[in-house]
Amino acid sequence: GAVVSQHPSRVICKSGTSVKIECRSLDFQATTMFWYRQFPKQSLMLMATSNEGSKATYEQGVEKDKFLINHASLTLSTLTVTSAHPEDSSFYICSARTALAGGPDTQYFGPGTRLTVL
Amino acid sequence: RKEVEQDPGPFNVPEGATVAFNCTYSNSASQSFFWYRQDCRKEPKLLMSVYSSGNEDGRFTAQLNRASQYISLLIRDSKLSDSATYLCVVNHGGYSGAGSYQLTFGKGTKLSVIP
Numbered sequence: 016g017a018v019v020s021q022h023p024s025r026v027i028c029k030s031g032t033s034v035k036i037e038c039r040s041l042d043f044q045a046t047t048m049f050w051y052r053q054f055p056k057q058s059l060m061l062m063a064t065s066n067e068g069s070k071a072t073y074e075q076g077v078e079k080d081k082f083l084i085n086h087a088s089l090t091l092s093t094l095t096v097t098s099a100h101p102e103d104s105s106f107y108i109c110s111a112r113t114a115l116a117g118g119p120d121t122q123y124f125g126p127g128t129r130l131t132v133l
Numbered sequence: 134r135k136e137v138e139q140d141p142g143p144f145n146v147p148e149g150a151t152v153a154f155n156c157t158y159s160n161s162a163s164q165s166f167f168w169y170r171q172d173c174r175k176e177p178k179l180l181m182s183v184y185s186s187g188n189e190d191g192r193f194t195a196q197l198n199r200a201s202q203y204i205s206l207l208i209r210d211s212k213l214s215d216s217a218t219y220l221c222v223v224n225h226g227g228y229s230g231a232g233s234y235q236l237t238f239g240k241g242t243k244l245s246v247i248p
Contacts, residue, residue, distance in 0.1 A: 047234075049236075058238065058239075058240040058241060059177070059220075059238050106174070108176050108177075112234065112236075118182055119164070119165035119182060119224065120165070120224065120234055121165070121167055121179060121182070121222075121224065121236065122236055123179065124176040124177050124178065125176060126175070126176050127175070127176045129174075
């Protein structure tokens, strides 16, 4: 249980274009999903918390108009990187919150999307 | 003080060795604790939850000391496939619906198991 998919796994785009990343919980419903970014050899950085049916909560320093998050259903959240620039090149990972078999809430991660902006 | 602190390593150990990682957390109200592993260029994957009484899963043993706000992970009989970065993760909330939820990740401890 607790499988999270993410699409696409890799994208290369030109500077100025927008890129949409999808995150799906496959075998459970997730009222809360999270979007992270990870640069090479660095730790995970939380970008935003996405709640189904409401606006996302962004971490300090993350531009909400640049990183658009939509959590339209209990199994789908999307992140759109608008007007992407080379400095946005990174590994973007989503996760979904759930609890299995009565255990504590934790997060299960999608496989990530590697974005390269030329 | 950082919320979750880990020794970044790297820990370079021979196959078959026993290795232990430690982690400290700053929020005494933290309710649940986890170890994740992250392979190079991959997503983090849940390794195990950490319970107050300590728990074991095969070669992996996790322990929690609430008084010292300290978590540990012990790996016995290390395998080459154990090479990864191990993330200590702390949740200020608890079980579903019980209070606030905030998962904080440590920066990770890198382990390399050498043939």
